[in-house]
Every structure is written in structure tokens, then in C-alpha cells.
Amino acid sequence: MEIIMHQVGKGKDDKTVRMQDKEMAEHYTSYRILLIGSGGREHAMAASIARSPRCAKLFVAPGNAGTAECGENVALATDDFNAVRQFVLENHINMVVVGPEAPLVAGLADNFAKDPLLKQIAFIGPSQRGAMLEGSKDAAKAFMMRHNVPTAAYRTFTRENIGEAFTFLESLQPPYVLKADGLAAGKGVLILPDLETARQSLREMLEDAKFGAASAKVVIEEFLCGIELSVFVLTDGEHYLILPSAKDYKRIGEGDTGLNTGGMGSISPVPFANEDFMSKVEERIVRPTVEGIHAEGIDYKGFIFVGLMNRGGDPYVIEYNVRMGDPETESVFPRIQSDMVELFEQAWKGTLDKAVLKVNPQTAACVMMVAGGYPEKYEKGKEISGLDKVEGSLVFHAGTKRDERGCLRSNGGRVLCVTSFADNLQEALDKSYASVRKINWEDCYYRRDIGQDLLGY
Ligand code: AMP
Ligand code: GLY
Numbered sequence: 001m002e003i004i005m006h007q008v009g010k011g012k013d014d015k016t017v018r019m020q021d022k023e024m025a026e027h028y029t030s031y032r033i034l035l036i037g038s039g040g041r042e043h044a045m046a047a048s049i050a051r052s053p054r055c056a057k058l059f060v061a062p063g064n065a066g067t068a069e070c071g072e073n074v075a076l077a078t079d080d081f082n083a084v085r086q087f088v089l090e091n092h093i094n095m096v097v098v099g100p101e102a103p104l105v106a107g108l109a110d111n112f113a114k115d116p117l118l119k120q121i122a123f124i125g126p127s128q129r130g131a132m133l134e135g136s137k138d139a140a141k142a143f144m145m146r147h148n149v150p151t152a153a154y155r156t157f158t159r160e161n162i163g164e165a166f167t168f169l170e171s172l173q174p175p176y177v178l179k180a181d182g183l184a185a186g187k188g189v190l191i192l193p194d195l196e197t198a199r200q201s202l203r204e205m206l207e208d209a210k211f212g213a214a215s216a217k218v219v220i221e222e223f224l225c226g227i228e229l230s231v232f233v234l235t236d237g238e239h240y241l242i243l244p245s246a247k248d249y250k251r252i253g254e255g256d257t258g259l260n261t262g263g264m265g266s267i268s269p270v271p272f273a274n275e276d277f278m279s280k281v282e283e284r285i286v287r288p289t290v291e292g293i294h295a296e297g298i299d300y301k302g303f304i305f306v307g308l309m310n311r312g313g314d315p316y317v318i319e320y321n322v323r324m325g326d327p328e329t330e331s332v333f334p335r336i337q338s339d340m341v342e343l344f345e346q347a348w349k350g351t352l353d354k355a356v357l358k359v360n361p362q363t364a365a366c367v368m369m370v371a372g373g374y375p376e377k378y379e380k381g382k383e384i385s386g387l388d389k390v391e392g393s394l395v396f397h398a399g400t401k402r403d404e405r406g407c408l409r410s411n412g413g414r415v416l417c418v419t420s421f422a423d424n425l426q427e428a429l430d431k432s433y434a435s436v437r438k439i440n441w442e443d444c445y446y447r448r449d450i451g452q453d454l455l456g457y
Contacts, residue, residue: 030056031122031341032092035071036078036108037099038062039262040368040398040417041326044333045099045340046070047396052341059091065408066397078103081111089117095344098125098302101323105135105183113299122348123301126322130293130300133320137179137188137219140320147292149285151317154221156181159206168220169198177221178202182214186262191223226311227453228318229270230328231278233286233304234343239353240290240304241343242282244335245273246328247454252375254449261375262414265450266366267425268331271457272310281308281315289320301347330396330417331364365428366419367436367450368398372443374413382410382441393420393435410441425451 031054035046043066049055050070058071061078077083079102088096096112098104107128112118125131132139138156143149157165169176176198180188188211192198205215232243246268252258273281285306293300305321305328324332333340337358346355371378380399387395387408396419399412416439420431429451436446 028054029094029345030054031095031345032057033059033071033095033097033341034084034088034091034093035060035063035067035097035099036103038064038067039099039326039412040066040396040414041324041329042099043067043070043396043398043417044330044419045097045324047394048333048336048340049097052339054339054341054345057091059087059093061087064397064411065400065402066395068402078108079106081108084108085111085115085118088121093121095122095341095348096124097344098123099323101131101134101183101321104128104131104302104322107131109299109302122345124344124347125302127299130298130302131322133304134322135183136181136217137319138181138217141219141221143292143296143320144317147288147295149288149292149317150315152177152222152224154219156217156219157202157206158217162202162206165202165206165218165220166199169195169202172220172222174198175223177223178205179219179221180205180211180215181217181219182211184211184214186260187211188214224309224311224316224318226309226316227272229273229308229310230325231273231281231286231306231308232324232328232332233290233306234347234352235290235293235300235302235304236347236350236352237298237300238290238294238350240286241352241355241357242278242286243357244268244332244359245270245278246325246332248325248328249447249450252370252447254447259375261370263325263327264368264370264447266325266327266331267428267451267454268328268335268364271425271454277310277313277315280313281306285315285317301350326398327366327368327414327417330394330419331366334394334419334421335360335362335364360421362421362423363425363428364419364421365425365432365451366396366417367429367432367446368414369416369418369436369439369444369446370414371399371410371412372445374445378413379443380409380411382443384408384410384416384439384441386439387416389438390418390435392431393418395419395435395439415441415444425455 060067061076063073398414422428
């Protein structure tokens, strides 16, 4: 494996030089990095990684037209672990960063850990056991119970005890929250207004496999009233750094109406996540979560995304994800001024207790531009214009590609994501919307009310 090291100084006695050699070499290891993913999250991550003097080369698999500006896109089937292995070895990769959850839930980190040639490669993403915090809602809730992490009361059912599930539903107040246990492409959570629709949906999930194998088990939980936010953590499995908080906007329509989407915008920081609230988040949630991971011997070097409900000033966990959020990353990562590759190295080496997180105190506002029709049927391949007119904002590509003439075209439901910074939220929003209005393609849509609910704080 090729590790590029800078020269160290000469002229001291042997022992000092050896010490310096070691420290400097450690300090200056440069990385040939493979980033896995293809969305706006990965473009934002790629931009931060590419900025680092520690990054010698960045590959993104498969990437998009935006990541191609930060590194080299590679058409690698990332669900084919042998193909990933071969690529990593042939290209002397010494750091892998995983954007989405699927490869982690499928055990990519474990594949590296047990391979004599891959195990020394810095790998950012938890083991399969760790990834079950996202891969199984039941496992995540059981983990929270074991470690006293505040969350909604719940029970888990299968088709064998559906009768008990109906009785449990009757003991709850509406609305009713049903969650498919497994990964269901972000669609596995149903919030039902009354008992009859809840019973009907429960039958569809357990008996008619509404979400396939993912709904063979269903978590039914108490509905938590409050306002949601996301807190991100980078952990080495023992120590942690709490990254900036963010709020995302999941519904397609203004005023949080209509269908759920991957996310239509995000704001960081969250104004109500003040010092007092964040210290509760740390003491009641982040610390016990990381201590739990450590105590259970789970190999976890990567991100924890804690979806939280602020219920009257007290944080409750709605869900864990084992990755960064999208589009939260597009407002969180640009605010992080520390060298991201250095933080990844510290996470890998287990020295995050020595890490220093530097964050831009300004507010970042990110607005997602999507294809008309999304999240239902939409068209791809529309020519995108106006990017060259954007000033003072960052434009992250979510679903784009260049055609054979080099022309930028839409290539997904979520297409572009515009992030701007300012000293206050209103100004950051004004800047982002001014940039959004300069960009166009046929049928493009965006929500015009991102961040409005936070202006009063
Ligand atoms: P999830 O897929 O777990 O993020 O859930 C999707 C959305 O459902 C969350 O972002 C919340 O808005 C909502 N949700 C999930 N669980 C609850 C709950 N216990 N109480 C209220 N809302 C919930
Ligand atoms: N924005 C929510 C998520 O990434 O799951």
C-alpha cells in the first residue's frame, strides 16, 4: 500500500529524529480516498475532503456531475464487495468513507476488517452490528432501552402476535406510529390518524408484506409531539465529537404538507438547539449512546445521526441513522472548518478525544431543487441552465450528470441543492433563494418556505 509521507527534518540526534520521524509521519500521512455514494450529501462531503491538504486523491463511486469537480468519479458497483476490494487494492486507497447506509447494513466495514489486505485501511462507517441501529428499528429501540436513552414507549410485533398488537394499539392515543423494522427506502414509517386505519395498515405490513421483508416485524410506538431536529456525531467507538445540529424539511409541499421526500432543505444551526438543550442532548443521549456502543463491544467508527424530538425542552430519540443526513450534510459540512480528513483519521485511530472541532458560527440555509412530480413520477435528462450566474452560494449536485456534449442534465428526483451562509437565518435564506432563482430547468420545483418556522426563535 502506498502511503505518501512528507520528508522530516534532519540534524538531530538519532533518537530525536526517530521520534520526529514517527510523529511527523503520523501527522502527515496523506490519503487516497474512496467516497461511496452519489447524492448531494456526497458532493458536500467530497468538497470538504478535497479541501483537505491531507487528501492526495479522491475517488467517488459512483458520484455525480458535482463530485466530478472534487475528484474522480468511478463506475464501481459498491454492492459488489469483491469489486470494491479490487478497486481499493489496485488504486492504493488508504481511506474509505461511506455516505449511505446500505453498504454498512450489508457489512462492508466487516468485509474490510476481516481481510488481511484491507484491514489497515481507514474505514469510516460502522460494522454491521453498529449499522443495525439504523437497519432494524426494533434493535435500535432495544439498544435505547438497555442504555436508558429517552425515546417513545414502544412494542414490537410480528404476524404471530398481531392480536396483541391490536390490543397495544388500543392502549395508545392517536395518532398511531407504525414502523417497519427493516430498511424501507425511507418510506417505512406510517403515522395514522385513527384506530381503524392503524389496524388496516398494521395488517398490510405484517400480513401482506407492504414493505416486503422489512415489515415482517413492526414497531408500534407512542406519538411524540414537538419539533424535530437532527444532531450529528462522529465517533471512534469510544469518544465522540458533536457536529453542528440541523433541521430538515421532509414534506414536498409548503407548510409541511404532502408526501414525504428525501428532504427539501435544511438549516444549520437550529436556533432552539441552544447550549442548555444541547447539553441535555449530550448527557442524556449522545454520551449513553456512545458508552453503550463501547460497552457492547460494537466496532463503530463513523457517524451517528440522531433524529430527535424536542418535547417541551426535553430531547427524545425518534431514530438513529448510521450516516450523515441528506440534505443536512449540505448545511452542516460547509460549516465545519476543521480538516475533515484529519477528523476521519482520528476517528479511525480512536483518538477523537484529542480532536478539535472548528465551526463557522454563521447560519447555513440549504434549499433543494427537485424535478417536477417528485417524489412520485418525474422526468430525468432536463437541461439545467444558470449555474454560472450563481454568486455567493454553494451549489451541491444531488442528481445530475453531464451528457456526451458536457451539458449538465437532471438525473434524479432531487437535482441540486443551494447553500448560503449569513450572520442570520433570514439573510442566509435570501441569498439561497436569490441563487435558486438564477438556476432553471423545465419543471423544476422547490419549496419557498424553508426555514420560515425557525425565524421566530
Ligand atoms: P423515521 O423514518 O424514523 O425518520 O420517521 C419518519 C418521520 O416520522 C420522522 O421524521 C418523524 O417526523 C415521524 N415520527 C417517527 N416517529 C415518531 C414518533 N414516535 N412521534 C412522532 N413522530 C414520529
Ligand atoms: N434527511 C433525512 C435523512 O437523511 O434521512
